[in-house]
Amino acid sequence: xxxxxxxxxxxxxxxxxxxxxxxxxxxxxxxxxxxxxxxxxxxxxxxxxxxxxxxxxxxxxxxxxxxxxxxxxxxxxxxxxxxxxxxxxxxxxxxxxxxxxxxxxxxxxxxxxxxxxxxxxxxxxxxxxxxxxxxxxxxxxxxxxxxxxxxxxxxxxxxxxxxxxxxxxxxxxxxxxxxxxxxxxxxxxxxxxxxxxxxxxxxxxxxxxxxxxxxxxxxxxxxxxxxxxxxxxxxxxxxxxxxxxxxxxxxxxxxxxxxxxxxxxxxxxxxxxxxxxxxxxxxxxxxxxxxxxxxxxxxxxxxxxxxxxxxxxxxxxxxxxxxxxxxxxxxxxxxxxx
Amino acid sequence: xxxxxxxxxxxxxxxxxxxxxxxxxxxxxxxxxxxxxxxxxxxxxxxxxxxxxxxxxxxxxxxxxxxxxxxxxxxxxxxxxxxxxxxxxxxxxxxxxxxxxxxxxxxxxxxxxxxxxxxxxxxxxxxxxxxxxxxxxxxxxxxxxxxxxxxxxxxxxxxxxxxxxxxxxxxxxxxxxxxxxxxxxxxxxxxxxxxxxxxxxxxxxxxxxxxxxxxxxxxxxxxxxxxxxxxxxxxxxxxxxxxxxxxxxxxxxxxxxxxxxxxxxxxxxxxxxxxxxxxxxxxxxxxxxxxxxxxxxxxxxxxxxxxxxxxxxxxxxxxxxxxxxxxxxxxxxxxxxxxxxxxxxxxxxxxxxxxxxxxxxxxxxxxxxxxxxxxxxxxxxxxxxxxxxxxxxxxxxxxxxxxxxxxxxxxxxxxxxxxxxxxxxxxxxxxxxxxxxxxxxxxxxxxxxxxxxxxxxxxxxxxxxxxxxxxxxxxxxxxxxxxxxxxxxxxxxxxxx
Numbered sequence: 092x093x094x095x096x097x098x099x100x101x102x103x104x105x106x107x108x109x110x111x112x113x114x115x116x117x118x119x120x121x122x123x124x125x126x127x128x129x130x131x132x133x134x135x136x137x138x139x140x141x142x143x144x145x146x147x148x149x150x151x152x153x154x155x156x157x158x159x160x161x162x163x164x165x166x167x168x169x170x171x172x173x174x175x176x177x178x179x180x181x182x183x184x185x186x187x188x189x190x191x192x193x194x195x196x197x198x199x200x201x202x203x204x205x206x207x208x209x210x211x212x213x214x215x216x217x218x219x220x221x222x223x224x225x226x227x228x229x230x231x232x233x234x235x236x237x238x239x240x241x242x243x244x245x246x247x248x249x250x251x252x253x254x255x256x257x258x259x260x261x262x263x264x265x266x267x268x269x270x271x272x273x274x275x276x277x278x279x280x281x282x283x284x285x286x287x288x289x290x291x292x293x294x295x296x297x298x299x300x301x302x303x304x305x306x307x308x309x310x311x312x313x314x315x316x317x318x319x320x321x322x323x324x325x326x327x328x329x330x331x332x333x334x335x336x337x338x339x340x341x342x343x344x345x346x347x348x349x350x351x352x353x354x355x356x357x358x359x360x361x362x363x364x365x366x367x368x369x370x371x372x373x374x375x376x377x378x379x380x381x382x383x384x385x386x387x388x389x390x391x392x393x394x395x396x397x398x399x400x401x402x403x404x405x406x407x408x409x410x411x412x413x414x415x416x417x418x419x420x421x422x423x424x425x426x427x428x429x
Numbered sequence: 430x431x432x433x434x435x436x437x438x439x440x441x442x443x444x445x446x447x448x449x450x451x452x453x454x455x456x457x458x459x460x461x462x463x464x465x466x467x468x469x470x471x472x473x474x475x476x477x478x479x480x481x482x483x484x485x486x487x488x489x490x491x492x493x494x495x496x497x498x499x500x501x502x503x504x505x506x507x508x509x510x511x512x513x514x515x516x517x518x519x520x521x522x523x524x525x526x527x528x529x530x531x532x533x534x535x536x537x538x539x540x541x542x543x544x545x546x547x548x549x550x551x552x553x554x555x556x557x558x559x560x561x562x563x564x565x566x567x568x569x570x571x572x573x574x575x576x577x578x579x580x581x582x583x584x585x586x587x588x589x590x591x592x593x594x595x596x597x598x599x600x601x602x603x604x605x606x607x608x609x610x611x612x613x614x615x616x617x618x619x620x621x622x623x624x625x626x627x628x629x630x631x632x633x634x635x636x637x638x639x640x641x642x643x644x645x646x647x648x649x650x651x652x653x654x655x656x657x658x659x660x661x662x663x664x665x666x667x668x669x670x671x672x673x674x675x676x677x678x679x680x681x682x683x684x685x686x687x688x689x690x691x692x693x694x695x696x697x698x699x700x701x702x703x704x705x706x707x708x709x710x711x712x713x714x715x716x717x718x719x720x721x722x723x724x725x726x727x728x729x730x731x732x733x734x735x736x737x738x739x740x741x742x743x744x745x746x747x748x749x750x751x752x753x754x755x756x757x758x759x760x761x762x763x764x765x766x767x768x769x770x771x772x773x774x775x776x777x778x779x780x781x782x783x784x785x786x787x788x789x790x791x792x793x794x795x796x797x798x799x800x801x802x803x804x805x806x807x808x809x810x811x812x813x814x815x816x817x818x819x820x821x822x823x824x825x826x827x828x829x830x831x832x833x834x835x836x837x838x839x840x841x842x843x844x845x846x847x848x849x850x851x852x853x854x855x856x857x858x859x860x861x862x863x864x865x866x867x868x869x870x871x872x873x874x875x876x877x878x879x880x881x882x883x884x885x886x887x888x889x890x891x892x893x894x895x896x897x898x899x900x901x902x903x904x905x906x907x908x909x910x911x912x913x914x915x916x917x918x919x920x921x922x923x924x925x926x
Contacts, residue, residue, distance in 0.1 A: 098565055101558035322560050324549040326528065326542065379562035380550070382535075382542030425532040425545065 101379060104317045108374050111314060112138070114305040115163050121300045122159040123152055124293060125286035131375075132277040132392055133160065133251065139367040140315050141274020142230055142250040144215075144265075144396060151279050153253040157211040164311060165304035166208035166247065173218035175261065179225035183235050200240060205229050208245055208308060212252035216262040223269055226250065230272045247311045267355070267399060274364045275389075276396035321370040323381040326425055330383040331365040334390055337418040338398050346421035352404025353414055357397035364393040383424050391415050444564060447571045448531065448548050455534050456525035464521035471516050475509045479598035486605050502602050538574060543567045 112134060119130050129145070133156065136143040145153045154170070161168030171182060184203035188196050204210065205226065215223065229235050233244045252273070254265070270276075282290060293300065337344035339356030349356070369385035376385065395411040404414075482505045531544040547567030550560045902910070 097558035098561040099558075101562040105559075105562070320557065320559050322546075322550070322557060322563065324542070324546045326532065326545050326549060376541065378541060378543070379559045379566055380542075380546040382546065384541045424536065425529075425542075 101320070104320070105374050105377075105379060108138075108314050108317050109377070111306055111310060112375060115160075118163045118302055118305045119156070119159050122293075122302055123156050124289045125282045126152065126156070126279065129156065129277050129279050132275050133157075135368050135371045135389070136251075136274045137164075137247065137249050137311065138314050138318055139274060139371050140247070140318075141364065141367065142252070142272060144270070144273040144276045145251060145253045145279055146256055146276060147253070147279030148257060148281075149255060151281060153279055154211060154213055157209065157251045157253075159302055160251075161209040162302040163305055164209075165307045166311075167245070168209045168211070169204040169207035170211040170213060171204045172213050173215050173222070175217060175219060175263075177218045177222045179222050180237075182222060182225045183229075183237055185237065200237065202242065203235075205235060206242060206244060208247055208249070210248075210250045212250055214255060215252040216254040216264055218263065220263055220266060223263065223265060227269055227272065230269075245308075247308050247315065270396045271358055271360050273396060275368065275392040277392055278395075318367070318370045318374065321373055321379065321381060323366055323370070327369070327381045327383050327386055328366070330422070330425065331362050331369070331386045333422050334365065334386065334394070334418060335359070335362045337422055338394060338414065340401075344422060346417045348409065348417040349414055352400055352407060352409040353398055354401035354404075355399035357394050361394055361397045365389060368393055387419055387424070390419055394418070444547060444568050444571060445551055447575070448544060448551070448567075449527070451534060451544070451571065451574060452527040452530035452548070455530040456527075459525050459530060459533055460521050460523070463523065464517040467516040467520040468513060471513055475512055476595035476598075479505075479509065479595050479602075481505070483598060483601040483605055486602075534574060538570075540570055540574075543570050544574070547571075 115134060116130055123130060133143050133145075137160070145156075147153055158168065158170070160166075171177075180203070182203050182205050184201050184206065186198040187201045189199045191197055210229075212226065215226075229244060229248075230250050233246070233248050235242045235244065250273075255262075333344050335357045336342040337346065337356075338349060338353065338361070339345060340350050340353045342349075342356070345353075345356075365386050366381065368389035369381045372385040372388050373379070373381045378385075391412060394415045398411045398414050400409060400411065400414070482502055486501060528545060528548055531548045532542070534540070535542050535544050543563070544567055547564050550556070550564060553560060556564075
């Protein structure tokens, strides 16, 4: 294969990626009005092979988005409503006693809702930490262990969790270890004024839009491979590393706000998330390699949940978004300002 | 996707040269831009600083100090030039790498790092299809980049206002330079002129002054003079004439090389070095001048008290038995000294020495350490060991039951065996008066005579008082009270809990 042929295959894969992405996006917009950034972020996490944490007030279409994505991609979809009395066995599954044909009884494994392709963990912060931790193995190792049985989860596997920023009483904030396993944290905001009219027309009429599957799990896996093939030059890698280090208060790159208001910065998983999400961003931008601009474009959803504010930062009313913005301001693009 | 072969197509082959040319071109412009940027940063400060020399010149002229304005302005101008040129030159000579230059081009042309990526992957051994695609993508852009003039935005170095400032300052400097009165001699020049004038004369140096003050002998300090003066009135039995005569003789003696410019009397009284002998000088040779100075100050501070103390001195012990010689008995060897010297004065009883005096003595004892016997002043004859029997059951008050009287010892204890380690008595002050006894007396209380109270004469009311009108406030008073309490509540409710 000559260089021209190989570059043609790469260009074809990149083009296909953009086309599928656009198709899925268009299909989702049939059910979801507006929320372009949220849809892009969810698709980025899906094609990058990560999980998404959606945060927003009730009634803005978080659950509908995930449900619609499952229909569009023709993937197995399951939904878990997290409550304080939810047990780990309710999530992972358990061995139950069933009656056999001969009249006897045997223990049979009944998989829980976590064994699926797209898992919607609704209001994940309402479950106890014990139940939340049941998601850890599934999210990181893509497998579930119950007793001596280990079940490999089917790919593509993606957990999309939602949490409500208000009504924090009776909730259990996600531990850092679990937060770190989400590739992106997407903040879902209120729709705009013109979007309200379309929402009302779409949801209060007698007819409802039927979503069709425009892709499938196999194609999603191919597109994930395309994303992995995108090269990352050293300059972009260095920029990602410096961004992650700048969130750590003891780092030499940390700005003043980070030093004063952050007690724990991002881990190397943050840099991995930056690179993976930046690859998707580069492909969608029509490039074949990651640029530092791509890293910066995905820095906010990749890093905002990996920054743990200190007491002083909380007392000063500093938010994680402010911290990431300060980090981006402190580290300009290569070649900028010269 | 499989990795591509490391072949070099013609299109990619030209990319290296194109990127190299582009980076060189950008690097040159970048160096100039950096130098101009450094100039733009430093120039405003230098321009502002140009105001300093004229004001400095005027200010110094007002207080009567004349400076060579020409040299001053020249120095300032050279300094300003150096301050401006050095950072600019430093920035200009800073090397610009290819990657950095390509990043600048990417940034200028909004290429999202395409050239930087291509520059990084040009020498990559394993070219994946995506890397090749990225290089080809850069090829498409590099052709267009050659036509673009990469003009770096260079801001005006000095704003108009700052330039006007600088111009005014320079003008003022020039005016001052023109108005300044010719070359002005500095003090150093004046001094040099005086020295030259002095050396130019053929007259020999006055030898008399040199002979009176030998070079190797330090002149007596004012402090020593004070000490010498203080010792003079302390000499008992010496009249004013004698003193004058003695002083005259001592002055004669002090002109020798060994007298060190001081009188013998002053040496014996204020300096212990001659009486103590060699060990003390060897022990603390460097501290002697400081000690002399300290002692001089102390003597200067309390001359009256010393005189008072000396008048109280009573002959109790001879200097030979108590060891009080030339050093007032404070741990110094008894040496022969003139009878009129203060060392021959009897040492007062310890009970008569007040606390301050003891402190002084202790300090002197501290000074006298170093090869000298311990304090001999406190050595008293041992108590009488009289074994006389008292009357009846009462023992004799003088008897201590320790045997008969013995000869007096010059010193006792370990302290006498260890040379130069005096153990002075650290117990100072007087014994306390003891507990205060308070005696309470029991006294029976006595009734006092006082006039009867007038209330006892009052009687109960015989008839009702009648209608008592309800106390009502005037409207203005009621309003005032209401306003007061309302204000009070408002302030209390506005306070944070």
